[in-house]
Amino acid sequence: MDEEPTESLWVRIKGRAGTGDIIVGVCYRPSNQEDRVDEALYRQIGAASCSQALVLMGDFNHPDICYTDNTAGHKQSRRFLECVDDNFLLQVIEEPLRRGAMLDLVLTNKEGLVGNVKLKGSHGCSDHEMVEFEILRAVRRVHSKLTALDFRGADFALFRDLLGRVPWEVEVFKARLDGALSNLV
Template identity: 90%
Template sequence: MCSCLQGYDLIGITEMWWNSSYDWSVGMEGYRLFMMDKQGTQGGGITFCINDQLECMELCLEIDEELTESLWVRIKGSTGTGDIIVGVCYRPPDQGDRADEALYRQTGAESHSEALVLMGDFNHPDICYTDNTAGHKQSRRFLECVNDNFLLQVIEEPMRRGAMLDLVLTNKEGLVGNVKLKGSLGCSDHEMVEFKILRAVRRAHSKLTALDFRRADFALFRDLLGRVPWDKADNVCLQPRKSTVSWAASKEA
């Protein structure tokens, strides 16, 4: 309902807490669903819901994908602009160094794209982004990844009990704007983050072809139909034969 009212093109959600028994209920009309359920553990799970009018495809990075909870999607840019890579990530608070490094390799690979937006819950509450400092080793390593890949962190306000856990990172200044906190959704103790990607994307065009009946040759149709012999008593065709009706024109829907 929230997505319908606001008209969001892209929705990233972390900690979905679902399994395959809920697959029937997670889709939304008008959106293409990309999802990842963390197998073998309780909790976690991430998803992208992307307006089905946008040309997009999920990326297979082939970089330690089994270790991380992350999804990456390429959205086709409009004419004259490059594509946009969007990612969503959930990093559990107890995630180990091996999984952290796998996520940093993925982030480093995608940071070389022309336009990247990475959102998610990274669970580093001890980082101060104003001073670029952190208290713990893992948080300092995360800051190194952000700085080494020249990423900008655009969230300025904490959204969970005074901690800044949910972040939006981008590799291009001015790509993300109008960042707002929109309150919590349902029973979540995190606030929703709303922002705009300030770059045009390509809308998908329907490939269906619709006939333009207003331009049809109905005189030819009646003439061909009149040549078929009928039994007027039983109203059946006695000698059906093949005929071809040529339509004058068609147009793309």
């Protein structure tokens, strides 16, 4: 199957010894883009987000998205948010750039990779603002409020054995009895 053409450019910046490569993407999504072209773009974003470090910027034309609440009014915008969430991308621009809307975005898959974000005003007669930022080669450690559990070292055989020792019939009966007693009170 031929891939739908998208208005995107992807570049790999080779890292020095000991540092990984960085994928940089630039996208323009027309506001009237068809769903099948959106899906092709989301496949590209998904493939790029598997890299160790990704910076994606562009005009995605979803004016109805509220990034603080992670909500959107239209189906296409909700699908874009799903793509961002599914690929664990962080949106680093914090204030609306065009008429109160966040159309121009800088997304990354690694906290601390993008820094010193500055709005530099519009260029010529464009209604877009220029965004200046740095890609930080030595990624700073940022304390995240998110907790991610790593189950790769878990002893699942022990876990299965411990679960097998629980007398589930008794526990289910106790739970039902507790529920019935709380309904009487």
